[in-house]
Amino acid sequence: MRVVKRTLPEILQKQTVAKSRLFAIESLDLRFSNGVERTYERMKPSGRNAVMMVPITENRELLLVREYAAGTERYELGFPKGLIDKGETPEQAAVRELKEEIGFGANKLTPMKEVVLAPSHFSSKMTLFIAEELYSEQLEGDEPEPLDIVRWPLEQAEELLTHLDFSEARSCTALLLTLRALKS
Known part of the structure; x- marks a missing residue:
């Protein structure tokens, strides 16, 4: 090339x-x-980046959230995500967002890739992580309603790619990178 x-x-x-x-x-x-x-x-660049985590339980389940998305005007299924607060590292933000959205922290975070939603129009980056060695801990989040937590068997993870509610490109990317990382 x-x-x-x-x-x-x-x-x-x-x-x-x-x-x-x-x-x-x-x-x-x-x-x-x-x-x-x-x-x-x-x-206009905001200077704030974000994180998305693919949480995997010890029972080999993926933890997803179902939340309302104003852009599509429906509930969407995806992985926990959120903005990095001022002074936080991506790893700190990832653990905080997990606690806020699904009630778990993670002792092991594996960074996979930094992605940009649409580089022609946005500059903010999102760091994708695999989150493992989960432990129970809840923090209050900023969502307007409680999020539905969906447990999905890791062995059936590829089926998510054809699931009607699982359509966010960043979640699809995170899932594919996770499956690739788990194979190696």
Whole structure:
């Protein structure tokens, strides 16, 4: 495979073009190395990253959560996740989010990959972990209603990929990376 070294485009101007309580959209006027100019829009970087964990119990079950997703206007099945708070490491955030969302901490976290949801529009990264050696501990979370915890046999994990409620790309990626890691 031939790798072409590219020169980053010059940013001519950045401006916030829309803002809500949660999001800001930023317009970028760019000039590429060949002289072509374009305007791109993206979510303004927040500087906050996130974590997602694939918890595996000692009985070889995956622990998932079912929670309401405003984007799809339905309940979705996925792995526990959340933002990294200021001053936290991804590992600390992972354990805290597990305690808040499923009532378990983890003595063993295996980082798998840092992913970006849609690099053309977002800059925030999410670190994916396998969480093992779980122990019972509950912290109060910020969800508006209690989350449903779903136990799924690890031997049937691939079936999740065709489950109608399991559609979040980051959860699918985390599951596939987990299955690959467990095979090695």
